[in-house]
Amino acid sequence: MIEEYKQHDRLLLAIDCIIFGFDGTRLKALLVKRGFDPEKNKWSLIGGFVGKKEGVDEAARRVLLELTGLDNIFMEQLHVFGDTNRDPGSRVVSVAYYALIRIEDYAEELMIAHNAHWVDVKRVPPLVFDHKKMLRMAQERLRQKAANHPIGFELLPEKFTLPQLQLLYEAIYETELDKRNFSKKILSLGILNKLDEKDHSSSRKGAYFYVFNRKKYRELDKQGFKLNTITGL
Amino acid sequence: MIEEYKQHDRLLLAIDCIIFGFDGTRLKALLVKRGFDPEKNKWSLIGGFVGKKEGVDEAARRVLLELTGLDNIFMEQLHVFGDTNRDPGSRVVSVAYYALIRIEDYAEELMIAHNAHWVDVKRVPPLVFDHKKMLRMAQERLRQKAANHPIGFELLPEKFTLPQLQLLYEAIYETELDKRNFSKKILSLGILNKLDEKDHSSSRKGAYFYVFNRKKYRELDKQGFKLNTITGL
DNA sequence: ACAAAAGTGTTGTCTGTACACCCATGC
DNA sequence: GCATGGGTGTACAGACAACACTTTTGT
Numbered sequence: 001m002i003e004e005y006k007q008h009d010r011l012l013l014a015i016d017c018i019i020f021g022f023d024g025t026r027l028k029a030l031l032v033k034r035g036f037d038p039e040k041n042k043w044s045l046i047g048g049f050v051g052k053k054e055g056v057d058e059a060a061r062r063v064l065l066e067l068t069g070l071d072n073i074f075m076e077q078l079h080v081f082g083d084t085n086r087d088p089g090s091r092v093v094s095v096a097y098y099a100l101i102r103i104e105d106y107a108e109e110l111m112i113a114h115n116a117h118w119v120d121v122k123r124v125p126p127l128v129f130d131h132k133k134m135l136r137m138a139q140e141r142l143r144q145k146a147a148n149h150p151i152g153f154e155l156l157p158e159k160f161t162l163p164q165l166q167l168l169y170e171a172i173y174e175t176e177l178d179k180r181n182f183s184k185k186i187l188s189l190g191i192l193n194k195l196d197e198k199d200h201s202s203s204r205k206g207a208y209f210y211v212f213n214r215k216k217y218r219e220l221d222k223q224g225f226k227l228n229t230i231t232g233l
Numbered sequence: 234m235i236e237e238y239k240q241h242d243r244l245l246l247a248i249d250c251i252i253f254g255f256d257g258t259r260l261k262a263l264l265v266k267r268g269f270d271p272e273k274n275k276w277s278l279i280g281g282f283v284g285k286k287e288g289v290d291e292a293a294r295r296v297l298l299e300l301t302g303l304d305n306i307f308m309e310q311l312h313v314f315g316d317t318n319r320d321p322g323s324r325v326v327s328v329a330y331y332a333l334i335r336i337e338d339y340a341e342e343l344m345i346a347h348n349a350h351w352v353d354v355k356r357v358p359p360l361v362f363d364h365k366k367m368l369r370m371a372q373e374r375l376r377q378k379a380a381n382h383p384i385g386f387e388l389l390p391e392k393f394t395l396p397q398l399q400l401l402y403e404a405i406y407e408t409e410l411d412k413r414n415f416s417k418k419i420l421s422l423g424i425l426n427k428l429d430e431k432d433h434s435s436s437r438k439g440a441y442f443y444v445f446n447r448k449k450y451r452e453l454d455k456q457g458f459k460l461n462t463i464t465g466l
Numbered sequence: 467a468c469a470a471a472a473g474t475g476t477t478g479t480c481t482g483t484a485c486a487c488c489c490a491t492g493c
Numbered sequence: 494g495c496a497t498g499g500g501t502g503t504a505c506a507g508a509c510a511a512c513a514c515t516t517t518t519g520t
Contacts, residue, residue, distance in 0.1 A: 004269045005323045009285040010243035013315075013326060052242040056315025056326055080313050080328050082246075082289025090238045093246060093289055095313050163499075180501070181483065203498040204491040224466075228459075228482080396472075413474070414510070436471040438517040462509060 013050040014087075014094040015060045016131065018078065018138035019068070021103040021118055022155040024164060027171040028103070028118040029135060031127070032067075035115065038089040039128040045135070046116070047094070060097040067114055068106050074154040075099040076145075078138055086130050098138040100154035122174070146172055147231040148224040150191055150217055161199050161207035162186070173231055189225060191216045246283040247320075247327040248293045249364065251311065251371035252301070254336040254351055255388040257397060260404040261336070261351040262368060264360070265300075268348065271322040272361040278368070279349070280327070293330040300347055301339050307387040308332040309378075311371055319363050331371040333387035355407070379405055380464040381457040383424055383450055394432050394440035395419070406464055418462050424449045 019030035034044040048063040050056055057077070065071050078096040086092070103118065111117070119125070121139060124132065146152050152168050153160075166182050186192065191212050198206030252263040267277040281296040283289055290310070298304050311329040319325070336351065344350070352358070354372060357365065379385050385401050386393075399415050419425065424445050431439035460466075 005245060005325070008245055008282040011246050011283065011285065012238060012241055013244050013246065049241040050244065050315070050326070052244065052324060053317060055317050056313055058317075059315075077313060080289055080310060082283070082292075082328070084286060084288050084291075091285060092238070093283070095315070161499090178484075179499085180485085183500080184502095185482090198499095200491085204493080205489070205497080205499050206491075207499060226461075394472090411511075412472085413512085416473080417475095418509095431472095433518090436517090437519045438470080438472050440472060 012090060012092045013056070014047055014092050015050060015056070015063045016045045016047040016081075016094050016096045016134055017060065017064055017067075017075075018045055018096065018098040018135050019064070020098065020100050020121075020138070020142060020155065021106070022168050022171065023103055023118065025167055025171070026120045026122070027139075027168075029121050029124065029138075030068075030106075030116055031119050031124075032117070033115045034128060038087075042128045043119075043125050043131075044128045045096075045131045046114070050095070056095055060095070064097075064099055067110070067116065068101065069110050070101055070105060073099050073101055074151065076141075078134065078141055081130050081134065083130070096134045096138070098141060100142075100151065102155065102157055104157065143172060143231065147227050150189070150212070150220050150225070153212055153217070159195065159197070159199075159209040159211055161209055163202070163207050164199075165210075169231075175232065185227065189216075189220065191220055245323060245325045246289070247280055247325050248283060248289070248296045249278045249280040249314075249327050249329045249367055250293065250297055250300075250308075251278055251329065251331040251368055252297070253331065253333050253354075253371070253375060253388065254339070255401050255404065256336055256351065258400055258404070259353045259355070260372075260401075262354050262357065262371075263301075263339075263349055264352050264357075265350070266348045267361060271320075275361045276352075276358050276364075277361045278329075278364045279347070283328070289328055293328070297330075297332055300343070300349065301334065302343050303334055303338060306332050306334055307384065309374075311367065311374055314363055314367065316363070329367045329371070331374060333375075333384065335388065335390060337390065376405060376464065376466065380460050380466040383422070383445070383453050383458070386445055386450070392428065392430070392432075392442040392444055394442055396435070396440050397432075398443075402464070408465065414462060418460065422449075422453065422458060424453055 021028045031043050032046050034040055034042050046067045050059040060075060064073060064075060075097050078098050080093060080095050082093040084091060124135060155168060156164065162183050166177055166179060170177055192210045193213050195209040195211060197209045199209055200206040254261045264276050265279055267273055267275050279296065279300045283292040293308060297306060297308060308330050311331050313326060313328050315326040317324060357368060388401060389397065395416050399410055399412060403410055425443040426446050428442040428444060430442045432442055433439040
């Protein structure tokens with residue numbers, strides 16, 4: 001340790017994760033009933049602490065992995081929340097991350113073990129500390145991101161239909177879209193491959209399944225695109 | 234202190250600031266020659282540490298104030314840099330902020346006292362640690378932000394001309410713009426008030442000065458706008 | 467009178483938006 | 494055969510992009 005550094009304070013550094021999922025109709029966030037004080041039994045985001053020997057991003061991945069058993073998940077740093085009084089238990093600075101997972105990938109037994117629940121983002125109960133603020137900021141960030149990157153697909157199963165994809169965008173942006181304009185725009189990006197197979201689970205006629213073209217997907221993910229039409233952003 | 238928290242590690246939490254300025258032609262960043270080890274005498278962003286009793290945003294404001302004497306500055310959190318090996322002196326997690334100031338507001342004596350220099354963002358020398366990465370990320374964020382918010386004005390003097398404003402956008406986006414389309418677009422936002430006075434410093438004919446209409450400016454700052462035409466984003 | 471930068475308009479093209487009907491199928 | 498959701502095309506309007514000449518004035 002260099003001399004210059006010794007005089008400074010050391011702080012607890014926490015991670016909080018906003019985990020989004022999509023159930024086919026609604027955008028959901030994963031919340032837990034907090035298992036310890038302060039605020040025991042209140043609704044909370046999942047979280048943990050950053051250890052001395054791990055990087056912050058690394059800690060975030062670990063926290064997500066511990067709770068969901070999932071790795072290689074889309075996850076991005078959101079913001080640092082560092083007000084002195086945000087956690088009444090102690091001075092804790094928290095780095096918030098948001099992640100996108102496929103609901104069906106998340107094993108039921110882990111959910112039960114952690115007392116975790118998927119909650120509609122439009123019907124979120126009161127949360128501890130500043131977690132509600134984190135969630136709202138994450139929603140806003142998700143909107144921003146999805147407007148320029150083909151990110152929404154992280155939330156859908158491998159195969160999905162255009163109506164499903166449209167419902168996802170409608171859930172993210174809390175709006176309604178014209179299906180003709182939607183399909184025109186999305187298909188024009190050239191990142192979807194149509195399959196011969198149809199999904200008959202929600203209509204008699206059935207809707208064609210699509211998968212994405214991972215190559216073009218990656219290109220677009222880097223370069224970004226415009227979904228003004230869809231997102232209104 | 235709550236029991237549950239005691240077992241966790243405590244870390245040094247630093248602040249680093251990317252401070253942008255505009256000299257009329259080029260976008261610049263404020264850099265200092267580091268006054269202490271490690272990496273003494275190397276180029277660095279300005280920074281400091283977060284104290285036990287201050288919020289993180291508060292610490293960032295303090296650091297900026299100490300260096301520049303300026304308060305009430307546009308400043309936003311950028312990102313947390315938390316790799317374990319980013320600072321060889323010790324484990325330090327750093328929260329980066331970017332700020333926009335008017336170069337002429339920054340008192341010369343403070344610059345000298347802190348060994349600070351304005352450096353063209355296109356000609357940045359090697360920087361300590363991961364500071365270069367911070368700077369690049371800040372530039373990218375500035376581009377994003379300026380595409381949707383009337384933020385560029387934070388960098389200009391009270392009165393400015395359209396050609397000056399255009400140069401600023403050209404510097405931020407490292408591109409060239411058509412002045413006819415530029416003035417059309419900017420004036421259509423309705424946030425500029427034309428003065429009778431002209432600036433003759435760069436041409437015989439002289440260019441009209443403008444100031445912004447603070448009321449509309451604030452509305453747009455909240456709602457956001459689109460400068461696709463200009464920014465290419 | 468000329469050099470140097472400021473100011474100003476038009477047109478074609480493209481993109482977005484609004485809108486309505488037929489299709490396929492299970493019951 | 495009918496009810497349900499899926500799929501497709503067109504026309505109008507507004508925004509963007511490309512482009513060149515005139516104005517002002519200090520020297």
